[in-house]
Every structure is written in C-alpha cells, then in structure tokens.
Amino acid sequence: TPVAHHLLASLQWSMARRLPHRLLAAALLTAASVAAVSFLSIPRAGVAGLPPNVVLLEAAVTPSPIPVIDTPALFAEARKAQAEGEYETAAARYRRIVDAAPSAAEAPESLLQLGAIASLEGAYREAESAFARLRERYPGGTEALLATFWQAETQARLERTAEAAALYEAFATSTPELADFARLQRARLLLANGDAAAALSEARSASLLTPSAAVFRPARRIEADALAAAGDTAGALKVVREELDAAEGSESRAELLSVLGSIQRDSGEISAWRATLAELVRDHPRTGAAARALDTLLTRFPGTVQPYPEGRVRFYQRRNEDALDAFRRLEAATPTSAELPWAAYFTAIIRERQGRDADALATLEAAIRDYPGSPALEEVLWERSWLLGALDRHPQAAESYRTYRVRYPGSDRAEDARFSQGLHLYLSGDLRRAASVWAEEPDGQRHPLRGRSALWRAKALQRLGDAAGAGEALVAAQSARPGRYYSQRASALAGSPPATTAPAADPAITDEERAAANRWLATWAQDAASGVAPTPVEPGPDVRSGDLLVRLGKHEAALSEYREAVAAAETRPAHLYALAHYLHGKGEYWVSIQAASRLWELAPVRSPAELPSGVLKLLYPAPYWGLVQKASNAHNVDPLLLLALMRQESRFTPWVGSGAGALGLTQVMPAPG
Numbered sequence: 043t044p045v046a047h048h049l050l051a052s053l054q055w056s057m058a059r060r061l062p063h064r065l066l067a068a069a070l071l072t073a074a075s076v077a078a079v080s081f082l083s084i085p086r087a088g089v090a091g092l093p094p095n096v097v098l099l100e101a102a103v104t105p106s107p108i109p110v111i112d113t114p115a116l117f118a119e120a121r122k123a124q125a126e127g128e129y130e131t132a133a134a135r136y137r138r139i140v141d142a143a144p145s146a147a148e149a150p151e152s153l154l155q156l157g158a159i160a161s162l163e164g165a166y167r168e169a170e171s172a173f174a175r176l177r178e179r180y181p182g183g184t185e186a187l188l189a190t191f192w193q194a195e196t197q198a199r200l201e202r203t204a205e206a207a208a209l210y211e212a213f214a215t216s217t218p219e220l221a222d223f224a225r226l227q228r229a230r231l232l233l234a235n236g237d238a239a240a241a242l243s244e245a246r247s248a249s250l251l252t253p254s255a256a257v258f259r260p261a262r263r264i265e266a267d268a269l270a271a272a273g274d275t276a277g278a279l280k281v282v283r284e285e286l287d288a289a290e291g292s293e294s295r296a297e298l299l300s301v302l303g304s305i306q307r308d309s310g311e312i313s314a315w316r317a318t319l320a321e322l323v324r325d326h327p328r329t330g331a332a333a334r335a336l337d338t339l340l341t342r343f344p345g346t347v348q349p350y351p352e353g354r355v356r357f358y359q360r361r362n363e364d365a366l367d368a369f370r371r372l373e374a375a376t377p378t379s380a381e382l383p384w385a386a387y388f389t390a391i392i393r394e395r396q397g398r399d400a401d402a403l404a405t406l407e408a409a410i411r412d413y414p415g416s417p418a419l420e421e422v423l424w425e426r427s428w429l430l431g432a433l434d435r436h437p438q439a440a441e442s443y444r445t446y447r448v449r450y451p452g453s454d455r456a457e458d459a460r461f462s463q464g465l466h467l468y469l470s471g472d473l474r475r476a477a478s479v480w481a482e483e484p485d486g487q488r489h490p491l492r493g494r495s496a497l498w499r500a501k502a503l504q505r506l507g508d509a510a511g512a513g514e515a516l517v518a519a520q521s522a523r524p525g526r527y528y529s530q531r532a533s534a535l536a537g538s539p540p541a542t543t544a545p546a547a548d549p550a551i552t553d554e555e556r557a558a559a560n561r562w563l564a565t566w567a568q569d570a571a572s573g574v575a576p577t578p579v580e581p582g583p584d585v586r587s588g589d590l591l592v593r594l595g596k597h598e599a600a601l602s603e604y605r606e607a608v609a610a611a612e613t614r615p616a617h618l619y620a621l622a623h624y625l626h627g628k629g630e631y632w633v634s635i636q637a638a639s640r641l642w643e644l645a646p647v648r649s650p651a652e653l654p655s656g657v658l659k660l661l662y663p664a665p666y667w668g669l670v671q672k673a674s675n676a677h678n679v680d681p682l683l684l685l686a687l688m689r690q691e692s693r694f695t696p697w698v699g700s701g702a703g704a705l706g707l708t709q710v711m712p713a714p715g
Contacts (some may be wrong), residue, residue, distance in 0.1 A: 493522030
C-alpha cells in the first residue's frame with residue numbers, strides 16, 4: 043500500500059544513513075506490516091475467480107518496480123555538465139539523485155548544487171527552499187554547513203536581513219576556517235541595512251581574524267564606510283589613507299580614492315572631494331571609478347576639468363566622439379600644450395577603431411614631424427610602425443621599426459622592433475637584409491625571443507639556398523629555449539621528431555606517472571624527505587579555505603586563498619608538486635599551472651620536454667577535452683590550438699572575465715562573439 047511503501051522507504055533510508063534510532067526503525071517496520079495486513083483484510087471483488095484477498099496479497103507482495111540508478115555515474119555526469127555550463131542538464135541529474143536515491147552518498151551534495159544552480163540563475167526562492175531542505179534532511183554534515191551560508195546569501199537577496207544575519211552568524215560559529223569570510227559578508231549586509239555599529243564590529247572582527255588579503259582589504263573598507271556612517275569622519279579617513287598607502291595597482295587605488303571621495307562629500311569637505319575626483323581622472327583614467335568621477339566633475343563642478351584628461355578617460359571608455367571633441371578643444375584652447383602629442387596618439391587609435399586607417403596614419407606622421415622631442419614620440423612611432431605593417435606597406439614598416447630601434451635602443455620593445463624589422467623585410471622579398479637583421483644578437487644570450495629570430499633567419503636562408511647557414515640557424519633556434527614553441531618549430535623544420543606529443547583522449551594523470559614524478563623529485567628536491575616526495579599532501583589552511591569557498595560559489599576569494607598557498611611553497615619543489623597535483627584534481631587549473639610553473643623554474647632541466655609526464659600534464663593540462671574536440675571538429679581547428687588559447691587567455695577558468703568585458707575559457711568579447 044502507499045502507506046506501507048512510504049514507511050518501508052523511511053526505514054530503508056534510516057538504515058542506509060546508519061541512524062542510531064533502532065527502536066524507531068523497528069516501530070516503522072511493525073507499522074508497515076500492520077498497515078499492509080489491514081489493507082489486505084478489506085473485502086474486495088475477486089479477479090479471474092481468485093479469492094479477493096489472494097489477488098490483493100499478490101499485489102502487496104509484488105512491489106511496483108523502483109528504478110535503480112547508478113548514482114556515482116549520474117553525479118559525475120551532473121558535475122561535468124555543470125562545469126561546462128550546461129546547468130539545465132546538471133540540475134536534471136542532481137534532481138534525479140535527490141528524488142530517486144535520497145539515501146545515496148551523493149544526495150546531499152546534489153541538493154546543495156541544485157540550490158547553487160537556482161541561485162546562480164536568480165531563482166532565489168527555489169534556491170532557499172533547496173538549502174532549507176538540505177539542512178533539515180541531512181543535518182550535521184559538511185553540506186548542511188555550506189547550505190547555511192548559501193541560505194544566508196539567498197535570504198539577503200530576498201531582503202530578509204534578520205534571517206540572513208542570523209544564518210551568517212551560525213555559519214561563522216560552526217565553520218572556523220571561514221569565520222572571517224562569513225563575518226565580512228555579515229558586515230556588508232548590516233551596513234547596507236543601516237546598522238553601522240554592528241557592521242563596524244563585524245568588519246573589525248573579520249580583519250582581526252584573518253591574514254587573507256581577500257578578506258582583510260574588503261573588511262577594512264567596510265570599516266571605513268561604517269565609521270563614516272556612524273559620523274566618525276576622522277576615523278574613516280584614517281582607515282582609507284592607511285589602505286591607500288598599502289594599495290598596489292591602479293584599480294585598487296582608484297577604488298579607495300572613490301571611497302575617500304564619498305567620505306569627504308558626506309562630511310561636507312567639498313574642496314577635498316573635488317581634489318580627489320580630479321586625482322582619479324588624472325592618475326587612473328582606465329578605471330570605472332575615473333569615469334564616474336569625470337561625470338561628477340562635469341555636472342557638479344563645470345569648467346574644472348581640462349580637455350586632455352577628459353578626452354583620455356573617454357578614450358578608455360571607448361566613447362570615441364566625446365574623446366575626439368575633447369582633443370579638438372585642447373588644440374583650439376592651447377595650441378602649444380605639451381599634451382597635444384598624446385592627444386594626437388589617442389586620436390590616431392580612435393581613427394583606427396573607426397576604420398579610417400589613412401587618417402590615422404596621417405595623424406601619426408604629423409605628430410612625428412611636429413613634436414620630435416616629445417615623450418609621446420616613442421608610442422607614436424611604435425603605433426606608426428604597427429599600422430604600416432597592418433596596411434601591408436612592408437618596406438615602410440621595416441624602416442619605421444629600424445628608426446624606432448635607433449631612437450630607443452634601451453626600450454623593452456627593442457627586440458620586438460628588431461624582429462619586426464626583419465619580418466617586414468622578409469615579407470617585402472628582401473631576404474638577405476632580413477637574414478642580416480635577424481643575425482644580430484639580442485640583448486643577452488638568454489633573451490626569451492632569441493629563438494624566434496634564429497628560426498626566421500633559417501627560413502630566409504633556406505629560401506636563399508644557403509643550406510649550411512640555415513642548418514646553423516636551426517640549431518641556434520633549438521638551443522635558445524629548448525622545448526618552447528620556436529625550438530619545437532625549428533626541430534620540425536630540421537626533420538626532428540617533436541619533443542612533446544598531443545594529449546591523449548583521457549588527459550588524466552595516471553598512478554604510474556605520479557609515481558615516476560615522485561621518484562624524479564626524490565633525486566633532487568631538498569624537501570623530498572627520505573627519498574619520497576610528500577604526495578598526497580594534507581591540504582593546509584589556505585587550501586581548505588579555498589576548497590570551501592569554491593563550494594560556496596566564491597571563486598575569486600578561493601583563488602586568492604590558493605595563491606597564498608602556492609606562494610608559501612614557492613621554494614619547496616616537492617610541496618609545489620603535491621599542491622599542483624591536488625589543485626589539478628580539483629579543477630583549479632589557474633593555480634595548479636602556477637605551482638607547476640614555479641616547480642619547473644626550480645627543476646634542474648632546460649626544457650619542459652625533460653620533465654616527467656606527470657609534471658608536464660600539470661604544466662600543460664587538457665581539461666574540457668570533449669568540448670575542445672567537438673569545437674575543433676566543427677570549425678576545422680587544431681584542438682591543440684584551442685587548448686593553447688584557453689591556457690593563455692583564462693588558464694582554463696570558465697568564470698574569469700577581463701576589464702574589457704571578455705568572458706569565458708577563450709575570453710571572447712560578447713559583441714563580436
């Protein structure tokens with residue numbers, strides 16, 4: 043009967059979960075039996091001449107078939123679909139596990155991921171319900187703890203402040219590894235809802251609890267905001283200035299200046315606010331904070347912004363016509379301004395954006411002629427050289443790059459200019475001069491681009507019929523940086539087999555490869571105690587925190603924790619290997635590649651080809667292999683090229699984005715797609 047079936051299922055679940063309620067289990071079994079017998083005793087019409095109860099008994103003891111599912115396999119399918127962005131497919135498989143196999147080991151995590159997917163898609167009520175069910179159905183496990191945090195996040199999204207704050211507090215109390223992060227989130231929530239005193243207390247608790255920059259810096263900023271909201275302007279300004287002194291990078295400084303300006307504005311320090319806005323526009327023109335500051339200056343303080351800084355901010359916003367208008371006003375107002383060469387440089391790039399290459403080239407030529415002593419000339423000359431090459435004006439491009447080399451021999455781009463000069467001579471058919479340019483030694487025998495020039499010199503000499511000279515150049519290219527791209531290309535031209543091979547259909551690291559890597563490490567790594575590298579390694583606090591943050595959907599904070607773990611192991615090769623292997627297994631390729639790269643730097647080898655395959659696969663992983671094969675077949679592209687692009691652009695990290703708006707594994711811009 044339905045009642046008996048439900049009771050028996052409950053018993054099966056309680057036994058599978060190994061609950062200690064044996065008396066309850068016995069009672070459930072007795073109740074199920076009584077319910078079945080009572081049901082059988084009810085008189086029913088016979089079927090095919092059989093006594094009624096016989097038919098019913100047959101029905102009772104012949105249960106309806108319950109589908110048996112392979113939960114580990116189904117869970118693996120769901121995880122794969124989720125990693126590849128197929129959320130609907132992943133949710134369907136998670137839901138099937140939760141509904142059909144609630145006692146399976148994978149059920150709690152499946153329910154957690156169902157809620158996470160719903161939250162990601164903005165279905166916060168559905169997500170909140172899933173997390174509440176998980177905490178009720180599977181109390182005491184790690185998944186229930188994580189669901190507490192997820193539920194706090196969804197309650198905050200649903201503007202249930204008190205409930206969210208209580209859940210954050212519960213999570214902080216029960217999860218010491220992430221207490222600092224939970225208190226940071228709670229501080230944000232309290233501040234957003236006007237409780238400055240409580241937000242200040244939580245922010246200070248978070249900053250005192252943690253050495254993590256991912257928590258400490260944001261907590262200090264919340265502390266400043268809370269102090270300002272509480273009327274302690276001096277305290278708020280002190281915190282922000284301390285953070286400004288410690289900040290690195292334009293983006294971080296711009297954010298802090300924006301906070302500083304807000305405090306100055308709210309406290310009535312209007313002159314100081316205006317000065318901070320002007321500093322943002324002048325010193326950090328690439329940032330969003332500068333764009334907002336410029337808009338504020340133009341509306342609140344008209345006439346205080348000079349045309350050049352205005353045009354530069356608009357240039358980085360890609361508001362091309364507004365930038366051009368500002369640069370025209372600059373030229374009209376101050377025809378002798380030292381900023382005019384830079385304005386010409388930006389104007390030329392805007393013309394290139396607009397497809398007006400002839401106008402761009404004319405602007406660059408005029409700037410070179412009119413401003414020969416300007417600091418902007420280096421950028422102007424480089425841009426002219428590039429544009430001439432893009433327009434297939436190869437002889438002029440070669441001469442322009444030569445001019446750049448003569449004027450700026452100490453530039454970081456001098457070697458690029460030398461190679462580009464040779465390339466455009468080669469493309470114009472002047473092979474002998476190209477070979478001569480490429481024969482010049484770059485600065486330093488170990489220059490990273492030395493192999494590139496040697497390879498192309500070999501190509502030029504081959505076309506000139508100089509087989510001996512070409513052979514010598516190929517040897518030079520192979521030895522410049524063994525195992526790298528130009529070395530591999532030189533080997534191919536010389537007829538040698540490649541030093542590396544394409545990844546197998548299953549690019550996983552095998553036990554044999556791991557054992558071989560451990561033996562290799564034991565021959566030279568000082569931290570490989572007793573001749574055995576410490577793998578597997580027990581994850582440290584940073585790694586454990588990172589793992590939990592990933593499961594909470596806080597990928598950037600997790601990445602920060604993992605990076606700190608790699609930095610702590612940077613002089614210990616065996617630990618770097620263990621860490622790289624662990625993170626690789628977790629799908630955290632950004633930091634596993636970082637750890638493997640540092641390991642390679644420490645290793646007594648010249649080429650990646652000399653590394654054991656168990657290390658090489660960490661350095662050059664091949665995740666998303668199914669997706670790569672599908673895309674390469676569909677577009678007739680070498681799958682290794684796609685892997686190389688993904689490694690270069692995103693380190694195989696699907697959620698990463700760029701300041702320009704590029705997204706995903708290959709960092710595609712949404713507009714061109």
